[in-house]
Amino acid sequence: xxxxxxxxxxxxxxxxxxxxxxxxxxxxxxxxxxxxxxxxxxxxxxxxxxxxxxxxxxxxxxxxxxxxxxxxxxxxxxxxxxxxxxxxxxxxxxxxxxxxxxxxxxxxxxxxxxxxxxxxxxxxxxxxxxxxxxxxxxxxxxxxxxxxxxxxxxxxxxxxxxxxxxxxxxxxxxxxxxxxxxxxxxxxxxxxxxxxxxxxxxxxxxxxxxxxxxxxxxxxxxxxxxxxxxxxxxxxxxxxxxxxxxxxxxxxxxxxxxxxxxxxxxxxxxxxxxxxxxxx
Amino acid sequence: xxxxxxxxxxxxxxxxxxxxxxxxxxxxxxxxxxxxxxxxxxxxxxxxxxxxxxxxxxxxxxxxxxxxxxxxxxxxxxxxxxxxxxxxxxxxxxxxxxxxxxxxxxxxxxxxxxxxxxxxxxxxxxxxxxxxxxxxxxxxxxxxxxxxxxxxxxxxxxxxxxxxxxxxxxxxxxxxxxxxxxxxxxxxxxxxxxxxxxxxxxxxxxxxxxxxxxxxxxxxxxxxxxxxxxxxxxxxxxxxxxxxxxxxxxxxxxxxxxxxxxxxxxxxxxxxxxxxxxxx
Numbered sequence: 001x002x003x004x005x006x007x008x009x010x011x012x013x014x015x016x017x018x019x020x021x022x023x024x025x026x027x028x029x030x031x032x033x034x035x036x037x038x039x040x041x042x043x044x045x046x047x048x049x050x051x052x053x054x055x056x057x058x059x060x061x062x063x064x065x066x067x068x069x070x071x072x073x074x075x076x077x078x079x080x081x082x083x084x085x086x087x088x089x090x091x092x093x094x095x096x097x098x099x100x101x102x103x104x105x106x107x108x109x110x111x112x113x114x115x116x117x118x119x120x121x122x123x124x125x126x127x128x129x130x131x132x133x134x135x136x137x138x139x140x141x142x143x144x145x146x147x148x149x150x151x152x153x154x155x156x157x158x159x160x161x162x163x164x165x166x167x168x169x170x171x172x173x174x175x176x177x178x179x180x181x182x183x184x185x186x187x188x189x190x191x192x193x194x195x196x197x198x199x200x201x202x203x204x205x206x207x208x209x210x211x212x213x214x215x216x217x218x219x220x221x222x223x224x225x226x227x228x229x230x231x232x233x234x235x236x237x238x239x240x241x242x243x244x245x246x247x248x249x250x251x252x253x254x255x256x257x258x259x260x261x262x263x264x265x266x267x268x269x270x271x272x273x274x275x276x277x278x279x280x
Numbered sequence: 281x282x283x284x285x286x287x288x289x290x291x292x293x294x295x296x297x298x299x300x301x302x303x304x305x306x307x308x309x310x311x312x313x314x315x316x317x318x319x320x321x322x323x324x325x326x327x328x329x330x331x332x333x334x335x336x337x338x339x340x341x342x343x344x345x346x347x348x349x350x351x352x353x354x355x356x357x358x359x360x361x362x363x364x365x366x367x368x369x370x371x372x373x374x375x376x377x378x379x380x381x382x383x384x385x386x387x388x389x390x391x392x393x394x395x396x397x398x399x400x401x402x403x404x405x406x407x408x409x410x411x412x413x414x415x416x417x418x419x420x421x422x423x424x425x426x427x428x429x430x431x432x433x434x435x436x437x438x439x440x441x442x443x444x445x446x447x448x449x450x451x452x453x454x455x456x457x458x459x460x461x462x463x464x465x466x467x468x469x470x471x472x473x474x475x476x477x478x479x480x481x482x483x484x485x486x487x488x489x490x491x492x493x494x495x496x497x498x499x500x501x502x503x504x505x506x507x508x509x510x511x512x513x514x515x516x517x518x519x520x521x522x523x524x525x526x527x528x529x530x531x532x533x534x535x536x537x538x539x540x541x542x543x544x545x546x547x548x549x550x551x552x553x554x555x556x557x558x559x560x
Contacts, residue, residue: 119491120493173483177483177485180486185498188497208418209418209461212401222555225546240537247527247530249478250530257512262509266509269508269509272477273501278490279495
């Protein structure tokens with residue numbers, strides 16, 4: 001099968017490697033606005049060759065769209081204009097409602113599968129790509145009733161080849177849930193990094209004491225602004241909701257600490273320990 | 281050398297294992313308020329036998345105090361009352377000022393080394409102990425001029441046996457810095473876990489989408505209330521300062537998001553990306 005990867009970064013590159021390893025993709029054609037990314041991806045054996053968007057789409061059976069969500073929104077109508085009834089497009093955005101509303105009435109909407117692989121790292125670019133990024137993780141499919149039956153069958157095969165578990169959700173539900181379990185984690189890390197970097201200016205040695213716990217909570221602050229600003233933009237209202245709630249929780253802890261109500265602090269921590277049920 | 285471990289949990293247990301492996305500790309005597317911990321620690325080969333506090337102190341050359349910081353504060357004067365000029369006490373608390381002020385005028389203050397190994401996990405109890413927990417990490421020594429020269433020499437040897445890098449700091453500086461690079465990370469994780477657990481009540485499936493990023497930022501929310509509430513209590517004023525600043529950073533992000541000022545959001549994320557310099 002010929003596969004086009006639109007956006008040869010962490011996600012696109014990892015998909016290419018995994019689908020090649022599985023023997024599912026015989027040829028991978030890469031499209032990227034950065035000639036440097038295309039050069040690196042070719043050198044790393046991630047793509048077989050590069051092409052312009054329209055050429056890559058015309059030549060491919062499956063088109064994987066793995067650019068930032070603002071670019072997905074711009075490119076999807078163009079890509080859907082180019083495809084025929086034998087081709088399938090999977091967009092891999094971290095947000096869904098705005099993207100899907102934008103192509104809802106497109107005559108080729110049926111060829112599109114809205115997919116979100118719940119995997120990633122804080123690194124970006126083709127050199128960050130790893131073949132087993134997706135194995136064992138969840139693949140969220142949104143609003144699949146809007147997709148053609150045969151198109152979804154191909155997407156299911158892709159999911160299987162990637163060793164991912166399919167999950168089904170409405171776009172609206174997806175965007176709310178990702179705000180709570182993914183987007184807010186990034187906001188929290190960015191803000192924590194800013195807090196400590198600011199303090200470093202007056203207390204130079206502050207990072208000498210940074211250990212594994214700190215590294216864990218600020219790891220996501222290394223994430224790319226190009227990827228995350230468009231996600232925050234498209235999921236603004238859900239993210240505002242969860243951010244308000246997170247600030248309230250922190251203010252509650254602040255008040256409890258200020259009042260030195262350590263019995264209450266104990267209760268709050270015991271309550272938060274219930275997260276053990278979710279993350280092992 | 282005979283070593284007493286006062287508090288046979290994650291830190292105490294890991295110290296015992298490491299110092300035994302190095303051949304530095306020939307006999308390890310465990311003291312703990314929990315008979316169950318002592319039983320487990322004996323079964324796991326962490327301690328050779330258990331004893332009451334005064335007996336363990338009397339029999340040991342080196343006394344390692346690895347209980348929660350409120351208990352350290354209570355026990356240190358008692359332990360210092362018991363030791364002679366050939367014995368050394370290392371307390372391993374995550375806070376320093378309140379503990380050290382409390383024993384500042386003790387006639388045996390010189391036998392005490394204030395130490396803080398910058399290592400840990402979100403797990404607790406003797407079954408969480410691992411021999412290489414400390415290898416390659418920093419050991420902070422505070423106010424060492426208050427310790428006897430020979431006592432500090434022994435502590436340096438312990439540091440070397442644990443393959444740790446010694447760092448020197450005033451207690452005041454230590455408490456401020458740990459508030460910024462350790463204690464706030466815990467507060468942030470506890471609050472994030474509470475935010476999402478609260479939402480789960482109305483949105484049952486929310487955790488299906490939780491991936492590695494979420495796990496990383498809430499990992500510390502599994503930490504023990506028994507350990508952390510006393511740390512927050514003893515470091516209350518520093519922690520309040522950093523918590524206020526962290527809330528301000530989150531409020532700034534909230535305002536930027538509300539105003540949809542995505543150029544500013546881009547700048548904030550680029551700024552926070554500078555954390556790459558610190559954590560690899």
